[in-house]
Amino acid sequence: MTATLPHNSAAPSPASPSDFANRLVLGIETSCDETAAAVTLGGTRVLSTVVASQHELHAEYRGVVPEIASRAHAERIVPIITEAVRAAGIRLTDLHAVAVGNRPGLIGSLLVGVSAGKAVALGMGVPLIGVDHVQAHLYAGLMQLGDAPPLLTASTAFPALGLVVSGGHTTVYRVSSPTAMSRLGWTIDDAIGEAYDKVAAMLGLPFPGGPNVDTLARTGNAARFNFPISRLDKGSLNFSFSGLKTAVLYTLKGIPGELEARPPLELTPANTADICASFQHAAVKAVILKLERALEASPDCRTLLTGGGVTANSHLRAELTAFAARRKLALSLPAMALCVDNAAMIAGLGHHLLAQRSWSGDGLDLTAFPSGSV
Numbered sequence: 001m002t003a004t005l006p007h008n009s010a011a012p013s014p015a016s017p018s019d020f021a022n023r024l025v026l027g028i029e030t031s032c033d034e035t036a037a038a039v040t041l042g043g044t045r046v047l048s049t050v051v052a053s054q055h056e057l058h059a060e061y062r063g064v065v066p067e068i069a070s071r072a073h074a075e076r077i078v079p080i081i082t083e084a085v086r087a088a089g090i091r092l093t094d095l096h097a098v099a100v101g102n103r104p105g106l107i108g109s110l111l112v113g114v115s116a117g118k119a120v121a122l123g124m125g126v127p128l129i130g131v132d133h134v135q136a137h138l139y140a141g142l143m144q145l146g147d148a149p150p151l152l153t154a155s156t157a158f159p160a161l162g163l164v165v166s167g168g169h170t171t172v173y174r175v176s177s178p179t180a181m182s183r184l185g186w187t188i189d190d191a192i193g194e195a196y197d198k199v200a201a202m203l204g205l206p207f208p209g210g211p212n213v214d215t216l217a218r219t220g221n222a223a224r225f226n227f228p229i230s231r232l233d234k235g236s237l238n239f240s241f242s243g244l245k246t247a248v249l250y251t252l253k254g255i256p257g258e259l260e261a262r263p264p265l266e267l268t269p270a271n272t273a274d275i276c277a278s279f280q281h282a283a284v285k286a287v288i289l290k291l292e293r294a295l296e297a298s299p300d301c302r303t304l305l306t307g308g309g310v311t312a313n314s315h316l317r318a319e320l321t322a323f324a325a326r327r328k329l330a331l332s333l334p335a336m337a338l339c340v341d342n343a344a345m346i347a348g349l350g351h352h353l354l355a356q357r358s359w360s361g362d363g364l365d366l367t368a369f370p371s372g373s374v
Helices: 055-061 066-088 107-124 133-142 192-202 209-217 242-253 269-297 314-326 344-356
Strands: 002-004 024-029 034-041 045-053 097-103 128-132 160-165 170-177 180-186 303-307 330-332
Touching (some): 024 344, 107 128, 128 133, 133 170, 133 303, 170 269
Parallel strands (some): 024 097, 160 303
Antiparallel strands (some): 002 045, 024 034, 160 170
């Protein structure tokens, strides 16, 4: 379990529930294999964020096992919530609302978080709001982590392009407000993070694979292997990474029936680094290509909002920074602690959703949905 405590002093005493800027929201996130809880103030200021990862439980399987994930959530959820409240310097009775990620994700994992959110909301007599996990990733860059204010605010960021890149999602949005967005393009097969993990498995790298591929790519030659950059149809905003993944496989194993023409590649340290660098170049280039197309279709966008675990990738962050500068866009890159699945983004977006509804929540009949992100 890791805890990020950006605000060490006691939280300000909450004002009346009608005071928007002083509302304390508990966020809960259990969509996949991170058990997370956080407390935010006013929808932007992160008072605490606590995340318990399960990497060690899934490493031998090189991927998340749903049943193991849900059992681990059930074991950890109460101490994680307790630690988030303690770290924020408040009591449960100070809360004004509870926000919980209820879609999309692994159904068993989601049910643990939703059940915990209902229990806290019922016990404290406060509203409960369900939050779309993918939408929340786009809000993460608008959060204030520590004393430094966010580079962008909800009042200046829109309209914006939104990019979510993670193990389960690769999606581009047009975003009109923190709570209003329309999907422009999405992956038709593997998400980019999944492709990273599968390539890492081919190379025999530890799980999770993405960070290990990124590290090795820094020492490799990205021009050595001419892996395909997915474009799909002319003007398409959708993504595809299955062909890239297959190209890596054929480079490593040789083409079936053509072993003399292309024999298997020996996995020396230099070859592994070059594979990582060439794969990463093609994967990131495909993302930037689709962002270029999306901006042509929505030229009034003035901001690029990004979120998801793959936004922690060093090459992608550099390319997104260059793209935003080239196209004169303000760029929202989440702090590293908020790239991964976390509950601060859930609480922050939940704050805005509740404000839209005059702080009337979803009720105790809130349902978990394994799919269905907008």
